[in-house]
Amino acid sequence: MDNIEQRLETIFATVFPDLPANKIKSASHESVDTWDSVAAITLMNLIEEEFEIEMDFDDVAELTSFSRIHNYLKGRVSPAAV
Amino acid sequence: MKLAEALSIVQKTSAELPEFGVLLACGITPLHLQNYLAAHLQALRPDRKVRISSGLFGDLVGTLDQASRQDLQAVALVVEWSDLDPRLGYRQLGGWGQIELADTVEAVEAMLNRLENAVASVPKSLILAVSLPTLALPPGFHTSGWHASAMEIALERAVADFAARIGRHSSTRVVNRQKLDLNSIPATRYDFRSDLNTGFPYTTSHADVLGSAMANLIAGPVPKKGLITDLDDTFWAGLVGEVGHENISWDLSSHTQLHGLYQQTLGMLADHGVLVAIASKNSAEVVNRALSRPDLAISKKKIFPVEAHWDAKSGSVSRILKTWNIAADSVVFVDDSPMELEEVRAAHPGMECVLFPKNDYSAGLALLHSLRDLFGKPGLSEEDNLRLESIRAGQELSKANGDPTSVEHFLARLEARVILEYNSSTDDKRVLELVNKTNQFNLNGGRYTAAEWGQISKWPGAFVLAISYADKFGPLGKIGVLAGREEGRALYVRTWVMSCRAFSRRIEHACISALFQRFGSENMFFEFKATSKNGPISDFLAQFSVGSRDGQVAIEKTAFETKCPKLYHQIVERNG
Numbered sequence: 261m262d263n264i265e266q267r268l269e270t271i272f273a274t275v276f277p278d279l280p281a282n283k284i285k286s287a288s289h290e291s292v293d294t295w296d297s298v299a300a301i302t303l304m305n306l307i308e309e310e311f312e313i314e315m316d317f318d319d320v321a322e323l324t325s326f327s328r329i330h331n332y333l334k335g336r337v338s339p340a341a342v
Numbered sequence: 343m344k345l346a347e348a349l350s351i352v353q354k355t356s357a358e359l360p361e362f363g364v365l366l367a368c369g370i371t372p373l374h375l376q377n378y379l380a381a382h383l384q385a386l387r388p389d390r391k392v393r394i395s396s397g398l399f400g401d402l403v404g405t406l407d408q409a410s411r412q413d414l415q416a417v418a419l420v421v422e423w424s425d426l427d428p429r430l431g432y433r434q435l436g437g438w439g440q441i442e443l444a445d446t447v448e449a450v451e452a453m454l455n456r457l458e459n460a461v462a463s464v465p466k467s468l469i470l471a472v473s474l475p476t477l478a479l480p481p482g483f484h485t486s487g488w489h490a491s492a493m494e495i496a497l498e499r500a501v502a503d504f505a506a507r508i509g510r511h512s513s514t515r516v517v518n519r520q521k522l523d524l525n526s527i528p529a530t531r532y533d534f535r536s537d538l539n540t541g542f543p544y545t546t547s548h549a550d551v552l553g554s555a556m557a558n559l560i561a562g563p564v565p566k567k568g569l570i571t572d573l574d575d576t577f578w579a580g581l582v583g584e585v586g587h588e589n590i591s592w593d594l595s596s597h598t599q600l601h602g603l604y605q606q607t608l609g610m611l612a613d614h615g616v617l618v619a620i621a622s623k624n625s626a627e628v629v630n631r632a633l634s635r636p637d638l639a640i641s642k643k644k645i646f647p648v649e650a651h652w653d654a655k656s657g658s659v660s661r662i663l664k665t666w667n668i669a670a671d672s673v674v675f676v677d678d679s680p681m682e683l684e685e686v687r688a689a690h691p692g693m694e695c696v697l698f699p700k701n702d703y704s705a706g707l708a709l710l711h712s713l714r715d716l717f718g719k720p721g722l723s724e725e726d727n728l729r730l731e732s733i734r735a736g737q738e739l740s741k742a743n744g745d746p747t748s749v750e751h752f753l754a755r756l757e758a759r760v761i762l763e764y765n766s767s768t769d770d771k772r773v774l775e776l777v778n779k780t781n782q783f784n785l786n787g788g789r790y791t792a793a794e795w796g797q798i799s800k801w802p803g804a805f806v807l808a809i810s811y812a813d814k815f816g817p818l819g820k821i822g823v824l825a826g827r828e829e830g831r832a833l834y835v836r837t838w839v840m841s842c843r844a845f846s847r848r849i850e851h852a853c854i855s856a857l858f859q860r861f862g863s864e865n866m867f868f869e870f871k872a873t874s875k876n877g878p879i880s881d882f883l884a885q886f887s888v889g890s891r892d893g894q895v896a897i898e899k900t901a902f903e904t905k906c907p908k909l910y911h912q913i914v915e916r917n918g
Contacts (some may be wrong), residue, residue, distance in 0.1 A: 274346055277353045299374065301540050302349070309345055309546065316540045 288325035348381035362390035363414040367405040369425035372396045373543035378553025384562045406460035408888040416469040416560040426450040438482025454504040467792040469557035473517040514558040525575035546794035551599040568617035572677035576698040600706040609640035615726025621658035626650040656689035725819035737785045737816030761810040780839035786871035803827040832865040867894040
């Protein structure tokens with residue numbers, strides 16, 4: 261597990277405290293009931309805080325699963341920051 | 343505090359704890375303001391599970407109207423310019439400029455009047471914390487940004503007038519804008535991107551500071567009660583034993599003004615009921631001469647006691663605490679010597695030990711501000727003016743206490759009056775203050791919010807007794823509270839607290855005696871629970887207890903009357 265993935269898991273656990281740890285990597289907007297607009301913004305803000313990046317709201321609309329966010333971060337976060 | 347940390351604090355709190363309900367009334371999307379308010383409140387009230395509810399987006403008045411229909415301890419009202427007139431925000435295109443905004447002052451005043459009416463409908467038992475616009479007005483005015491237009495000045499004035507009007511209510515607390523400016527730089531507060539995309543206009547850093555400010559207004563730490571200060575290079579500049587009392591200084595021309603400002607701060611605190619004492623390693627005679635200088639910025643009579651000798655500071659502090667009869671964690675000790683601070687800290691864990699800075703103007707100013715924060719209280723009471731005098735009188739009593747004959751002689755000549763006010767108003771702030779701040783003579787350590795306390799008088803057979811005391815040395819004011827219920831031939835006491843200032847006067851005996859007589863009861867049962875500090879009430883009950891029933895300590899009238907020492911008080915009973 262890479263460092264980005266690990267940090268992202270921690271963020272998911274914070275935003276979705278009722279989500280079992282073994283379900284985090286497969287989590288998506290469809291599979292998690294509490295993934296509403298407030299959760300999406302909170303996810304975005306926590307990711308920005310943790311990875312010190314600024315996300316575009318147009319991107320956020322597309323980031324609807326753990327794996328999509330993970331891939332997005334791999335493209336955004338420089339290896340040095342990882 | 344980082345957002346992740348805030349969320350974590352809220353999530354980690356046990357759902358089993360009793361709730362602390364707060365209604366967040368704001369026109370913006372509450373989002374992280376709600377998270378930060380919850381986290382800061384949770385940190386201040388670890389004994390409760392904080393629950394924040396919010397109303398409809400954009401409906402401040404409607405949300406405030408819900409306050410009376412929910413089980414709450416407090417209401418947090420957060421107002422921004424866009425709540426007062428949507429044209430003063432960025433999410434609606436209602437027009438800017440002199441023509442389009444011609445009626446905006448009128449519209450804002452009308453909205454503030456509606457808010458004032460809504461604020462008046464919030465139950466007085468709830469704390470109402472209010473934040474008025476923290477974000478800048480939009481660039482919709484005809485002047486340049488540096489030039490405040492007449493309209494902007496009028497808008498600011500309307501809000502300031504509103505703050506002054508609602509701030510008069512004792513349960514309303516308005517965020518201090520100047521303090522907010524120091525902790526959240528105005529230029530870093532607004533998040534344009536978030537406002538336009540989500541309706542949440544604050545940066546997370548501003549949400550953090552504002553949440554903290556609101557939490558402090560709702561459930562801030564208990565104010566400290568006493569301050570013990572060093573003298574040399576603290577209370578004044580210079581070593582008085584070396585340079586003489588005429589050469590110590592605290593003035594501008596000597597570049598020692600910070601010491602004068604410190605004295606002035608202590609004088610203010612003393613006027614507000616804070617106890618001020620001195621612990622100094624000096625000769626008592628030299629100190630007395632210095633404290634007699636007429637240009638001191640605090641009156642010498644406001645300082646009591648003065649411990650000036652060459653013994654360890656921790657010993658001086660112990661004696662001062664004994665005289666004041668308060669715990670170390672209610673006291674702040676100020677000294678310029680890190681070594682002295684460490685010695686006192688080691689002997690008195692829990693005491694706030696503060697370094698008086700040397701040649702550091704920023705730290706000096708920070709010290710003055712921090713003293714305000716440590717001792718600040720929402721309101722002043724009559725008891726604040728009486729505290730020091732009652733301690734001086736208590737010293738007389740202590741002197742007599744060594745000799746039983748002398749004690750009886752002293753008490754018999756005290757001309758003591760105990761005033762028992764039955765069913766006193768549950769809105770009485772002093773009563774709730776006593777219940778929530780008293781530690782030593784406290785039946786079970788139970789703490790109540792104003793809303794919870796309001797329910798006490800509604801129990802069947804309930805009585806709430808406010809106890810005041812006066813003697814020839816002067817009044818002590820309201821010093822005790824006793825609450826319970828009458829059932830059959832017995833009284834069940836759930837709350838009983840008495841200020842430590844009132845100890846050793848047999849007031850507690852007088853209360854029990856008066857209750858037995860008034861209600862004609864044969865037994866009293868006390869919901870006693872030992873805490874780390876309530877030894878005095880435990881000892882008192884142990885003297886008269888005839889056992890316990892269902893975990894409650896029982897006192898029988900006949901047994902009490904047999905063991906009770908002679909009482910000299912005049913009892914005055916009133917109905918609230």
